[in-house]
Amino acid sequence: MDLISDSDDGDGFQWESDEDDGDAVPPPNPPLPPDSAAGPSGKVSEASSSRSELVSHFMAMGFSEDMVVKAIEENGEGNSEAILETLLTHAAIEKSPVKREQSPIDCTFSSDEDVLGDDLSDVSNFEYSSDDEDYTEGTSDKDRKLSVLVEMGFPADEAFSAINRCGPTASVLEIADSIHAAQLAADSAPTEDDLFPNWSENKAASSYACGSSVKNKRKLYEMKKMKERGSFLDRKKPCFGQGNLDEGFRSGSTIPKPMIGFSLPNQKMKPANRILPEAAIGPPYFYYENVALAPKGVWETISRFLYDIAPEFVDSKFFCAANRKRGYIHNLPIQNRFPLQPLPSRTVQEALPMTKKWWPSWDPRTQLNCLQTCIASAKLTERIRTALANSDDPPPERVQRFVMNECKKWNLVWVGLHKVAPLEPDEMEMLLGFPRDHTRGGGISRTERYRSLGNSFQVDTVAYHLSVLKDMFPNGINLLSLFSGIGGAEVALHRLGIHLRNVVSVELSEINRNILRGWWEQTNQTGTLIDIADVQQLNGDRLEQMINMFGGFDLVIGGSPCNNLAGSNRYSRDGLEGKESALFYDYFRILDLVKNIMGKSF
DNA sequence: TTCATTATGACTGTCTTC
DNA sequence: GAAGACAGTCATAATGAA
Numbered sequence: 001m002d003l004i005s006d007s008d009d010g011d012g013f014q015w016e017s018d019e020d021d022g023d024a025v026p027p028p029n030p031p032l033p034p035d036s037a038a039g040p041s042g043k044v045s046e047a048s049s050s051r052s053e054l055v056s057h058f059m060a061m062g063f064s065e066d067m068v069v070k071a072i073e074e075n076g077e078g079n080s081e082a083i084l085e086t087l088l089t090h091a092a093i094e095k096s097p098v099k100r101e102q103s104p105i106d107c108t109f110s111s112d113e114d115v116l117g118d119d120l121s122d123v124s125n126f127e128y129s130s131d132d133e134d135y136t137e138g139t140s141d142k143d144r145k146l147s148v149l150v151e152m153g154f155p156a157d158e159a160f161s162a163i164n165r166c167g168p169t170a171s172v173l174e175i176a177d178s179i180h181a182a183q184l185a186a187d188s189a190p191t192e193d194d195l196f197p198n199w200s201e202n203k204a205a206s207s208y209a210c211g212s213s214v215k216n217k218r219k220l221y222e223m224k225k226m227k228e229r230g231s232f233l234d235r236k237k238p239c240f241g242q243g244n245l246d247e248g249f250r251s252g253s254t255i256p257k258p259m260i261g262f263s264l265p266n267q268k269m270k271p272a273n274r275i276l277p278e279a280a281i282g283p284p285y286f287y288y289e290n291v292a293l294a295p296k297g298v299w300e301t302i303s304r305f306l307y308d309i310a311p312e313f314v315d316s317k318f319f320c321a322a323n324r325k326r327g328y329i330h331n332l333p334i335q336n337r338f339p340l341q342p343l344p345s346r347t348v349q350e351a352l353p354m355t356k357k358w359w360p361s362w363d364p365r366t367q368l369n370c371l372q373t374c375i376a377s378a379k380l381t382e383r384i385r386t387a388l389a390n391s392d393d394p395p396p397e398r399v400q401r402f403v404m405n406e407c408k409k410w411n412l413v414w415v416g417l418h419k420v421a422p423l424e425p426d427e428m429e430m431l432l433g434f435p436r437d438h439t440r441g442g443g444i445s446r447t448e449r450y451r452s453l454g455n456s457f458q459v460d461t462v463a464y465h466l467s468v469l470k471d472m473f474p475n476g477i478n479l480l481s482l483f484s485g486i487g488g489a490e491v492a493l494h495r496l497g498i499h500l501r502n503v504v505s506v507e508l509s510e511i512n513r514n515i516l517r518g519w520w521e522q523t524n525q526t527g528t529l530i531d532i533a534d535v536q537q538l539n540g541d542r543l544e545q546m547i548n549m550f551g552g553f554d555l556v557i558g559g560s561p562c563n564n565l566a567g568s569n570r571y572s573r574d575g576l577e578g579k580e581s582a583l584f585y586d587y588f589r590i591l592d593l594v595k596n597i598m599g600k601s602f
Numbered sequence: 603t604t605c606a607t608t609a610t611g612a613c614t615g616t617c618t619t620c
Numbered sequence: 621g622a623a624g625a626c627a628g629t630c631a632t633a634a635t636g637a638a
């Protein structure tokens with residue numbers, strides 16, 4: 001490993017805002033109304049308590065009474081989505097020219113996504129026949145789903161692509177959701193306003209209503225740092241006029257839905273329209289991550305500090321089998337992204353195939369919720385086992401509701417008859433895109449593994465965003481990794497095939513530093529890894545020294561602590577001013593220092 | 603002292619109902 | 621449009637065993 005590096009590779013390209021990447025910039029798209037999704041869409045109401053109401057509900061959709069009654073018997077009264085999917089499936093098979101060749105209906109159930117079509121006219125007149133049970137094996141599940149999706153009104157080619165994209169165990173509704181998302185994305189190239197609706201309003205509101213503390217914080221911070229280090233922060237206050245963030249005021253949700261960011265792998269989407277504020281344009285590139293569902297005003301503040309770039313909100317459920325709603329602020333190009341290969345499984349049954357055998361039909365989950373730092377207690381899983389063992393099969397609705405609530409809350413999976421269990425650490429590693437046993441051994445306890453993994457990046461998601469660096473830096477990159485954790489950024493870049501020339505990693509936890517170093521040695525890295533425990537040690541002098549030594553940093557990446565932002569925290573959800581989450585200001589301090597030093601030196 | 607286990611709501615956005 | 625129900629969330633603190 002060599003500490004000496006040449007400086008030719010890091011600055012051999014032109015820094016331009018995204019709109020200068022070659023393509024003409026289309027005018028900003030008008031904002032989408034909240035429910036402007038193209039294609040079939042609609043809502044499924046909760047099951048009525050009365051059976052007759054339930055029958056009426058589905059009959060109103062055009063299904064025959066016999067068909068509805070049979071579907072309710074199959075699924076129980078409590079699962080209206082499963083009933084509807086069964087109805088759609090039967091209807092489609094009935095109409096399909098290959099219906100007599102198809103296998104018995106294998107009902108898979110969707111998550112709670114609402115993607116059912118408004119226009120059910122095509123499936124409204126099918127009669128449910130007793131012969132339906134005679135479907136023979138022969139046509140694949142894939143064909144059946146394709147048939148259903150076409151019946152729902154989706155184009156066959158899009159349905160076919162979505163089936164491949166979502167994997168063999170994805171339910172029809174989940175696949176429909178995927179098509180829905182793709183259509184939404186394709187119909188309107190996302191602008192920053194689309195990605196962060198009413199951004200301007202929130203910024204204005206936050207700086208007006210609660211802005212005093214934010215403004216004061218910034219002012220105090222800037223004054224303090226100005227004293228510390230000359231005038232590196234003597235820059236103008238954020239310029240809101242740049243980057244199309246101030247145009248118009250809208251109400252509504254802050255977080256876009258679906259949370260797909262500028263693009264998703266293997267989705268046909270128009271090139272997104274993004275204009276970076278001048279102050280945001282590098283070098284270096286930077287990439288900041290934190291929880292999407294932070295308290296009000298947090299992302300506005302983060303964005304204001306990070307050169308007024310609007311966050312790219314992405315849910316990792318589009319990359320793996322678990323939800324992970326995160327916001328990313330970066331100045332990376334957004335064209336020509338590509339995903340890591342192989343593509344991870346998108347359903348929990350596919351990712352953890354051993355659970356399939358025990359997964360009850362009344363558990364509609366196909367994806368897990370956010371992987372957290374804590375797991376369910378043994379007492380809870382025992383309570384669930386006892387409740388199920390003492391119930392009929394299927395259990396009554398009351399028991400199902402109790403079990404489902406706990407399973408969703410704690411991400412429990414089925415490991416035996418009536419037996420649910422939390423994920424094992426190695427399963428979390430796999431779902432998050434880390435190599436097996438990444439956090440195992442080396443003196444780390446099981447509890448600590450859960451904590452470290454729960455705090456980490458989802459590698460496939462981050463790698464997709466970072467993939468644009470591969471062609472820019474064929475000889476590798478110099479990386480400044482802040483709050484590295486267990487090395488999600490390093491693993492992502494390595495898996496992308498981007499050589500890590502010099503890595504300066506800042507991580508407080510000794511355990512996490514050991515994990516990263518262990519991975520570094522195990523993967524035979526030929527670059528140099530410098531780890532630093534305390535972010536405060538990275539002052540201007542030390543950064544200048546490193547920048548001179550390495551020839552500058554190509555990427556400054558990090559996700560500052562979310563402890564005080566996360567909804568799970570019921571004790572100290574204090575926002576950006578919280579003890580840990582205030583370290584965001586160190587991310588900005590260091591990034592701004594690097595920009596200034598590199599601006600002077602290169 | 604370390605680690606495992608367990609119990610502990612609040613906040614926010616979305617959906618449903620009226 | 622308002623009010624209430626519902627669902628999801630990179631967690632913290634107390635306790636006891638080893």
